[in-house]
Amino acid sequence: MAYRLMPEKRWFSRYVLPFMASNMYVLAEGEDALVIDPQPSEEACAALQRTAAGRILVLLTHEHFDHTSGVNFFRRHIPSVRVLAHAETAHHIETARNNRPLALLKMVAEENRAEIMEAYRSYPMESISVDAHLADGQEFLWHGHVIDVVEVPGHSPGSLLFSFDDGMVFTGDYLIPRTAVILRYPGGSEEAYERITLPKLKAIPNGRLILPGHGAPYRFDGRAMDWNQRR
Amino acid sequence: MTDLEKYTNVFTELFAKSADEVKKLHYQDILEWDSVGHMTLISSLEEAFDIMMETDDIIDFESYEKGIEILKKYGVSFDA
Numbered sequence: 424m425a426y427r428l429m430p431e432k433r434w435f436s437r438y439v440l441p442f443m444a445s446n447m448y449v450l451a452e453g454e455d456a457l458v459i460d461p462q463p464s465e466e467a468c469a470a471l472q473r474t475a476a477g478r479i480l481v482l483l484t485h486e487h488f489d490h491t492s493g494v495n496f497f498r499r500h501i502p503s504v505r506v507l508a509h510a511e512t513a514h515h516i517e518t519a520r521n522n523r524p525l526a527l528l529k530m531v532a533e534e535n536r537a538e539i540m541e542a543y544r545s546y547p548m549e550s551i552s553v554d555a556h557l558a559d560g561q562e563f564l565w566h567g568h569v570i571d572v573v574e575v576p577g578h579s580p581g582s583l584l585f586s587f588d589d590g591m592v593f594t595g596d597y598l599i600p601r602t603a604v605i606l607r608y609p610g611g612s613e614e615a616y617e618r619i620t621l622p623k624l625k626a627i628p629n630g631r632l633i634l635p636g637h638g639a640p641y642r643f644d645g646r647a648m649d650w651n652q653r654r
Numbered sequence: 655m656t657d658l659e660k661y662t663n664v665f666t667e668l669f670a671k672s673a674d675e676v677k678k679l680h681y682q683d684i685l686e687w688d689s690v691g692h693m694t695l696i697s698s699l700e701e702a703f704d705i706m707m708e709t710d711d712i713i714d715f716e717s718y719e720k721g722i723e724i725l726k727k728y729g730v731s732f733d734a
Contacts, residue, residue, distance in 0.1 A: 520706050525696060528712050529689035543709060607690050609697045 435634070438464045442527055442542055444637050445489035448593065451476050452566045459585065459593050460484055460636060461493030463546075468500045477501065480565055483508035483553070484595025484636055485582040486515040487608070488524045494551045505554045509574065512581030513553035515610075523548055557583060573623055577606050577616025584623070591632040597624060598647050600638040624648065657703070658732045661725065664698045665718060680717040703730050 438447040440462045448459040449467055456476040458467075460483060471479070479501050484490055486508075494516075498504045508516075515521050524546050531539045559574035571586040578596045585593040597604055597620070606613050624647075627633075631643045641647075655663075665676035669686045681687055687695070696712050699705075699721070705728040707715075715721050722732050 520700070525693045525712065526689065528709065529692050531713050540709070605690055607686075607694060609694050 436467070436470065437634075437640070438462060438467050440489055440492070442530060442539065443489040443524075446634070446636055446638075447493060448634055454478055455480070455566060457482070457565055457568075458493075458497065459634075460490040460595070461497055462489070463493045463496035467493075468497065471501065478503040479505070481506040482557075482570075482585055482593070483512050483516075483581075483583075484585070484593060485509075485579045486512040486521070486610075487526075487579060487596070488522050488546065489526070490595065490636060491516050491522065491551055492524070492546055495547070495549060506552070507555050507557050508553045509558070509581035509583050510556040511579070511610075512583075513556060515579075515581060516551040516553070519548050519550045522546070522551060575620040575623060577612055577620045578604055579608060580610045580612075580615075582620075591634055592627060592643070593634045593636075595636040597635070598627075598633050598643070599635045599650070600641060600647075601650050602637065603650065657730050658722075660702055661699070661722065661730070661732070664695065664702055668695055668698060677718055681715075699725070703728065705730070 434450065436449045438449065439445070440447070445462065446460065447462045447464065447467065450457045451471060451474045454475055454477050456471055456479045458479050458481045461481055479497055481494060481497065481504060483506065494506055524543055527539055527543045557572045559572065561572040563570055568588050573584040573586065575582045575584050575597060582595055584595065584597070587593065604616070605611070606616055627643050629644050632640055633643050633647065634640045662673050662676060665671070665679065666673055668691065669676060669684060679687060681692065696707060696715065700707060703725065707724070707728070711724045715724055726732065
């Protein structure tokens with residue numbers, strides 16, 4: 424399912440991963456497309472092929488499978504795919520077994536076992552390579568848009584925020600609407616979250632458009648920090 | 655350290671419970687062993703014993719005791 428967004432008069436499409444409800448964001452400009460947290464979406468791929476996008480720049484907010492599962496999918500369908508991520512994310516996802524969708528398995532119940540298992544098996548267990556690493560404070564241009572990189576460890580060691588033209592922030596698994604941040608996954612750290620990440624989240628200006636890794640985009644205000652209590 | 659001690663340590667460290675307490679644990683008995691805790695438990699056990707569990711085993715891993723039965727299939731020895 425794709426949703427079209429027009430934040431700050433730029434068209435982003437948001438695609439939602441079945442079961443996990445994770446967001447992939449796509450912005451196509453000419454022959455290029457920017458994809459944040461790719462997922463294996465035939466619909467997105469067809470849309471990109473219609474707009475003749477032959478080059479994709481992929482940004483990964485972190486290393487969990489529901490935010491990386493489309494990297495190799497797009498590599499199989501689009502001529503040029505360049506992937507940027509934190510070094511910790513790159514290290515994690517180069518090991519194939521780390522890319523299993525384990526989170527799906529405890530969603531299994533009697534009535535949906537076949538459906539869930541089919542979804543689970545649709546994700547090939549394979550290594551994912553990253554072309555270049557991103558680190559805190561880096562800034563780069565894509566089609567004239569300024570993208571700033573902010574390291575936000577805690578949910579995972581390789582978590583990043585991406586600020587886009589100082590108007591939007593892609594937050595991965597932080598600042599999810601009405602959802603506490605999870606710090607208990609392997610590599611998660613309460614200490615890193617409190618010391619490094621929380622001050623950065625609190626510093627986001629009110630009114631900034633938040634594009635979270637799950638749930639609908641919204642304008643940042645104080646409520647977001649209330650949701651972001653750890654668990 | 656025996657494999658049984660190593661196995662028990664994964665539970666005690668992850669769920670912050672004593673060895674006696676974790677031996678009675680079942681999935682969702684405590685807040686910490688929810689779906690998130692389960693993923694972390696499986697990853698930790700796979701790393702501790704250098705194994706990769708089959709999908710059905712990850713689903714069926716419903717208790718501390720059941721986990722011992724499952725890990726035996728992967729060559730982990732729980733003999734004293």
